[in-house]
Amino acid sequence: MSDPAFHEQNRERLVRLLRDRRAAGLFFTSAHKVRNHDCEYRFRPESDFWWLTGFAEPESALLLLPTLEGQARPRQILYLRDRDREREIWTGRRLGVTAAPSALRVDEARPIERLWDDLPTLLKNQERIVTRTGLEPERDRQLLETLTKLRWAARGMVVPPLELLDVAPFTHELRLFKTERELEHMRRAAGISRAAHSAAMRASKPGLNECELDALLEHEFRRRGSTGAAYTNIVAGGANACILHYVENDQPLRDGELVLIDAGAEWEYYASDVTRTFPVNGRFSAEQKALYEVVLQAQLTAIAHVRPGVSFVSVHEVALRALVEGFVRLGLLVGKAEELLANEGYRRFYMHRTSHWLGLDVHDCGAYVRDGASRLLEPGMVLTVEPGCYVAPDDESVPSRWRGIGIRIEDDVLVTPAGHEVLTAGIPKTVEEVEAACAGRTLAGAT
Ligand code: GLY
Ligand code: MN
Ligand code: MN
Numbered sequence: 001m002s003d004p005a006f007h008e009q010n011r012e013r014l015v016r017l018l019r020d021r022r023a024a025g026l027f028f029t030s031a032h033k034v035r036n037h038d039c040e041y042r043f044r045p046e047s048d049f050w051w052l053t054g055f056a057e058p059e060s061a062l063l064l065l066p067t068l069e070g071q072a073r074p075r076q077i078l079y080l081r082d083r084d085r086e087r088e089i090w091t092g093r094r095l096g097v098t099a100a101p102s103a104l105r106v107d108e109a110r111p112i113e114r115l116w117d118d119l120p121t122l123l124k125n126q127e128r129i130v131t132r133t134g135l136e137p138e139r140d141r142q143l144l145e146t147l148t149k150l151r152w153a154a155r156g157m158v159v160p161p162l163e164l165l166d167v168a169p170f171t172h173e174l175r176l177f178k179t180e181r182e183l184e185h186m187r188r189a190a191g192i193s194r195a196a197h198s199a200a201m202r203a204s205k206p207g208l209n210e211c212e213l214d215a216l217l218e219h220e221f222r223r224r225g226s227t228g229a230a231y232t233n234i235v236a237g238g239a240n241a242c243i244l245h246y247v248e249n250d251q252p253l254r255d256g257e258l259v260l261i262d263a264g265a266e267w268e269y270y271a272s273d274v275t276r277t278f279p280v281n282g283r284f285s286a287e288q289k290a291l292y293e294v295v296l297q298a299q300l301t302a303i304a305h306v307r308p309g310v311s312f313v314s315v316h317e318v319a320l321r322a323l324v325e326g327f328v329r330l331g332l333l334v335g336k337a338e339e340l341l342a343n344e345g346y347r348r349f350y351m352h353r354t355s356h357w358l359g360l361d362v363h364d365c366g367a368y369v370r371d372g373a374s375r376l377l378e379p380g381m382v383l384t385v386e387p388g389c390y391v392a393p394d395d396e397s398v399p400s401r402w403r404g405i406g407i408r409i410e411d412d413v414l415v416t417p418a419g420h421e422v423l424t425a426g427i428p429k430t431v432e433e434v435e436a437a438c439a440g441r442t443l444a445g446a447t
Contacts, residue, residue, distance in 0.1 A: 002054030002268065006181045010051050010174070011064065015074045015169050018066045023128035023172070024141075024161075024262045025064035025118075032058055042228075047360035048132070048171045050269050055104055057081060057094060063122060066396045077122070078104060106320065116142050120149040128163045131440050166328055168367065175359055176366030177380035182270060182359070183414065183423075186382060189226065189272035190412060190423045192265035196220035197276050197427050200235075201437040204257035206281050210235040213261065214249040221265040230271035231362045234262035237280065239393040241406025244352060253280045258288055260406055264362065271362040273384050274424050275410035282438035287401050289431055291389055294326030296429065298387040299409045302354060306385070306413050306420040313374035318353040319387040323350055332391070332398055334363050349391060355383045357413050377415045382423065386410030 018025050029049040032071075033041045045056045059081050066074040081087075083096035100109035110118065123129065123146065134142050142329055143164075150160035169232055178186065196217045203216055212236045236246040239255040241260035253259055257280050263436055264272035277292065284292060302319035324346045327333040332349065333340055359363035359382060368375055377383075388408030395403055412423040428437035436443045 002056075003181070004103065004177075006052060009053035009179075011053075011076060013062060013174055014052065014065055014068045014171060017132060017174070018138060019065060019074070021128055021130075021165070022218070023130045023165060024066070024126040025062070025167075026129055026131040027062045027064075027167075027171075028132075028136070028139060028372075029055075029058060029060045039414070043210075044227075044344075045269065047168060047269065047365070050362060051171065051175060053078065053104055053106075055080070055095070055100075060110065061115055062106075063119075065122060065126065067158070067237045069419055075108070076106045076242070077108045077110060077111050078106045079115045082111045083315060083438070088155045090436060091350055107419065120148045120340045121152065123150060124153070125157075125159050125197070127159065127163050128165050129161050130165045130167055132167045133164065146253075168365070170417045172365035173367070175364065176357060177378070178359065178382055178414070179380075183382075184425055185268045185270035186272065186412070186414075189230070189265045189267035189270050190269065190274070192221055192224045192226045192420060192428045193272040193274045193371040193424060195224060196263065196265060197261060197274060198437055198442075200261055200426060201276070201278050201434065202440050203276065204259060204280055204282070204438060206254065206278075208218055208253045209238050210249040210251050210253060213253075213259070216259070217263045219406075224265070226265040226267055227269060228266055230264045230266040230273065234260065236260045236262075236406065237406035239406065240430060241277065241408070242390040242392055242404065244390070246382075255281050255287065258284075258405065258407065260408055262408065262410065264412075269360055271358055271360065271408060272385075272412055272424060273358055273362050274412070274427060274431070274443065275386060275388075275408045276434070277407045277409065278428075278438055282432055282435060284435065288407075290330055291391075291402070291405055293433060294323060294330065295389050295407045295409050296431075297326060298322035299385055299411070301338060302385045302387065303411065303413055303420065306383070306415060307310055308378055308415060308417065309376055311374040311376055312368055313387060314356065315383070320346070322385055323389065329388070330402075332402060348395065348397070349389050351390070352385070352388070354387050355385055358382045358384055379415050383415070384410055385413050 029047040035041050043058050061079040063077045097109045154160040200213045232247045236248040237259045240246045240255035260277045262275040264274045267395045298319045301322045305318045324337045357366045385434045390406045391402045393404035428434045
């Protein structure tokens with residue numbers, strides 16, 4: 001599955017940054033999370049750790065020592081669970097210490113049990129340590145204890161680390177700019193999401209339960225080789241779509257209502273993040289269609305705006321203006337667009353931002369602000385564009401025919417030197433395409 005050369009290149013890119021700061025890097029994979037007594041959630045490696053190693057076993061850590069004195073080249077030590085016949089019968093196969101160096105192209109592998117005993121020696125004379133704290137209290141405690149040991153030992157020529165640096169300017173900054181290899185994974189994830197959303201449109205009919213579409217999405221993701229959903233699927237019929245993070249997915253789908261599906265497949269742990277909203281019975285009502293066209297127009301305008309040199313926040317501003325103008329046109333809001341934008345009179349219908357970075361994490365890493373201002377887009381960045389409109393079912397400020405309509409349309413957009421590329425293109429999106437897909441037809445040239 002994973003490509004050791006890709007992860008090796010990632011380590012090399014990071015090592016160059018670490019060397020400049022005379023820093024060591026220490027990266028841990030995720031901890032197992034308990035679901036309930038004796039049951040754990042399915043393990044998913046921590047994203048930085050995966051990016052650096054391509055190794056998906058739990059209980060592992062990576063130490064990068066780029067500047068160790070007297071060393072010709074950087075040293076990379078992977079700590080992992082060793083082979084254990086008895087344990088492997090219960091919890092599955094392990095790569096083990098002997099096989100890891102050649103399989104993962106690291107210099108050295110050691111049993112994870114040795115990590116904390118080894119660190120005081122290995123971190124001697126490292127001026128800085130780049131690591132992420134604040135996730136696992138026990139790990140933080142052991143790290144501080146290691147630093148204390150190093151300070152005790154510090155005499156003569158031994159210098160203890162003086163600074164702990166966060167990973168954000170290191171791995172997160174590198175991960176923000178996707179390489180061709182990463183984009184291949186993201187296109188693959190997008191392609192699987194395309195198939196799953198199209199299948200859900202085809203399958204939808206009044207009387208189905210949200211859970212049936214949820215299960216269908218999961219089936220489409222997994223049977224196409226995806227590691228699964230990149231985040232918990234949202235399948236929200238009718239007014240459930242007005243709950244932004246609705247994940248119960250257990251209500252009947254009713255004739256005459258819309259269903260909002262926010263679901264994205266993951267490929268090699270790279271996310272896609274896609275939302276489509278379509279009529280349960282395959283045909284938009286007049287109100288649904290009018291509001292859908294407003295959201296669609298806002299989304300298309302915002303996507304068209306994406307190109308190098310424009311600020312991240314301006315994508316939101318462009319979508320927001322189009323939404324507000326649309327709400328005024330439909331009579332949902334009364335007043336001048338300018339004033340409604342200034343006094344945030346739209347927040348009743350649109351309360352979230354339009355974009356976030358996308359990559360190994362669905363809300364991916366990378367700073368949104370540079371020197372106090374919204375960051376400018378650059379080639380290689382991937383962001384979502386996901387405007388919406390949510391009219392609460394009890395909103396008496398609007399005629400009843402609008403109430404309980406929730407719509408969001410979300411695509412994943414790569415910034416290219418010439419402008420942008422929609423990674424999730426081809427998933428039915430216009431009213432015509434959506435209605436055709438619900439009827440089991442595909443329109444030629446669907447976007
Ligand atoms: N699916 C999470 C989001 O759209 O941000
Ligand atoms: Mn999103
Ligand atoms: Mn989403």
